[in-house]
Amino acid sequence: METGVRDNPCPGPVIAPEGGAADKPLKKGSWTSEEDAILVAYVTKHGEGNWKKVQKFAGINRSAKSCRLRWANHLRPNLKKGAFTPEEELTIIELHAQLGNKWARMASQLPGRTDNEIKNYWNSLIRRTMRARTKAAIQICSPEKRLMVHGLKNFQEGDQGLSSSGESECDPSAGNLFNVNMTTDFSDMNGNGDCDVDLQDCLMLAGMRDLPHDYDSAAEIIRTPEMVQLQPISGQRDMVYNMHESAQGMYMDESCICVHADDDLISMNAVDGHGQVGSMHDQPLGQQTVLFPQVSQESSEAMQYYDPDPCYINQHDVQLAQFECYNPNPENLSNIMSCKFDPIISAQTLPYSLDPDSPAQIIPYNPDADNFTLCNSVPKYSDAYLNYGGVIPAVLSSAVSHVERSLPAFFPSWNWNTFQSSGYNWPDLGLPD
DNA sequence: AACGCTCCCAACCGCAGACCG
DNA sequence: CCGGTCTGCGGTTGGGAGCGT
Incomplete structure (x- = not known):
């Protein structure tokens, strides 16, 4: 696109006379087709590089830097024009999850x-997604939870101030992370003094359509010095969310686990941030292991996975993750460790990075890292796209794309159908059928 | 038709590292 | 080693296009 000239003291093409253009004020703004032609001719003859000489001898009254950028971004051969393909979009999302900016x-x-x-x-994409999330959250959230929307909205808009009520706040020192003070405005559903919140609403805010299974939607918030937990009030079949609260704000762990506790046995289906899907069924409480589909006994490594500081397990070498139930009390599901799907925050900030060259590397969550990734739209999965108002949490989409890319290497006949019927059950997060 | 608003994207800017004499 | 130049990178800007009112 040839945009208009801005900050251009001498609009229009400026073609230098014989001998160069070094003594004239450098032109800024949009390039003309004449300038393009001169640059192409020069680079074709002399090759890339030495952009200072381009400026000096080719007769283009532009800075060397401007010449280089024009060539690199618009004129060099083999440039792809037009919109990104869906495959390219997925690649970008995946690469951004790995590399950041x-x-x-x-x-x-x-x-x-x-x-x-x-x-x-x-x-x-960030702007689009933020708009979509804001819109979806406002539509979904019930009025009494609107303060959460305030927080979310203000977070998204980069407003450091937040609502005057003080019911929720966006901590300026937290780099705009969403932070909710849940001390008011939430009903105390079970009368124990804790403030309760409809977990369904929280998950809606998180961009998740439904709770998995038949969860009956009530949860209470329990605060400890270390973390805030969304703990289901009742039910044997629960999804437990641990929300960590730190100086950086509130966030959840990066993976998703459905915990099904039945008497003294528990089952888990887990999805980690890179699409590893594992399961463990009817095991006694205590230390347990979740097997992931790429398990090979020879190369597997058991790893402590739960941690107040979420960590990431490199999918290339670690196929076995160990989950510790650090308080094996079936009456206290909140103490069953579960790595979580992070709702609001990690949808913007991936809590880890991936270095494929460093096998089995655990990369701690670094809240200072500028690893700003985002939810994306996945047109391919139109149901999910629609259900999320055009938004799918980043980790989820990353998981989808990763599974799509990595599993065929292990199972050549792999596809979504075989994957879904293989016994590794995704939670009902709106993944493609 | 005019206006205002939003979004896209080309181009710019500052900085840092590589390179070279 | 040092200073100057070149190059590359990531963040930011602002004009034009498109759309709605």
């Missing part, structure tokens, strides 16, 4: 695409 490195893995293009795409 390393646009140039991402571009190196997307032939024909430039770092600038990818950066612009990502930034507009």
Whole structure:
């Protein structure tokens, strides 16, 4: 797109006379087709690089930097034009989950695409997603929970101030992370003095359509110095969410586990942040192991997975994750450790990074890392797309794309249908049928 | 038709590292 | 080693297009 000239002291093409253009004020703003032609001719003849000489001798009254950018982003051969394909979009999302804002490195893995293009795409994706999430949250949330929407909305808009009521706040020191003070406005459903919240609403806010199974939607918030837990009040078949509260705000762990406790036995289905889906059925409380589909006894490693500081398990080498039930009391499900799907925060901030060259590396969540990833739209999965108002939490979409990419290497005949019928059950998060 | 608003994206800017004499 | 230049990278800006009123 040839945009208009801005900050341009001498609009229009400025073609240098013989001998160069070094003595004239450098032109800024949009490039003309004449300038493009000159630059292409020069680079074709002399090759890339030495952009200072381009400016000096080719007769383009532009800075060397401007010449280089024009060539790299628009004129060099083999550039792909047009919208990103769905495959490219997924690649970008996955790469961003791994690399963060390393646009140039991402571009190196997307032939024909430039770092600038990818950066612009990502930034507009963020804006789109934020809009969609805000809209969805406001539509879904009941009036009495609206203060959460305030928090979310203000977080998204980068408002450091937040509502005047003080019922929720966005901690400026937390880099805009969403922080909710849940001391007021929530009903005390079971009369024990804790403030209660409809977990369904929380999950709606998190972008999740439904609770898995037939959860009866009541939960209370329990605060400890270390964490805030959304604990189901009743039910043998529960999903337990541990929300950690830190100086950075509130967040949940990065994975998702459905815990089904029945008498003294528990079952888990787990999805980690990179699409590992594992299960464990009817095991006694205590230390247990969740097997993931890529398990090979020879290479598997048992790893402590629960942690107040979420960690990430590299999917290339670690197929076995160990989950510890650190307080094996079936009456106190909140103490069954469960790594969680993070609702609001990690949808914006992936709590880990992935280094495929470092097998079995655990990379602690670094709240200071500028690993700002986002929910994405996945047109391929139109149901999910619609259900989330065009938004799928980043971890979930990352998991989908990762499973799609990695499992065929292990199971050549793999596809979604066989995967879903294989016994590794995804929680009902609106994944493709 | 005019206006205002939002979004996209090309281009710019500042910084840092590599390179070279 | 040092200073200057070149190059690459990531963040930011602002004009044009498109859309709704």
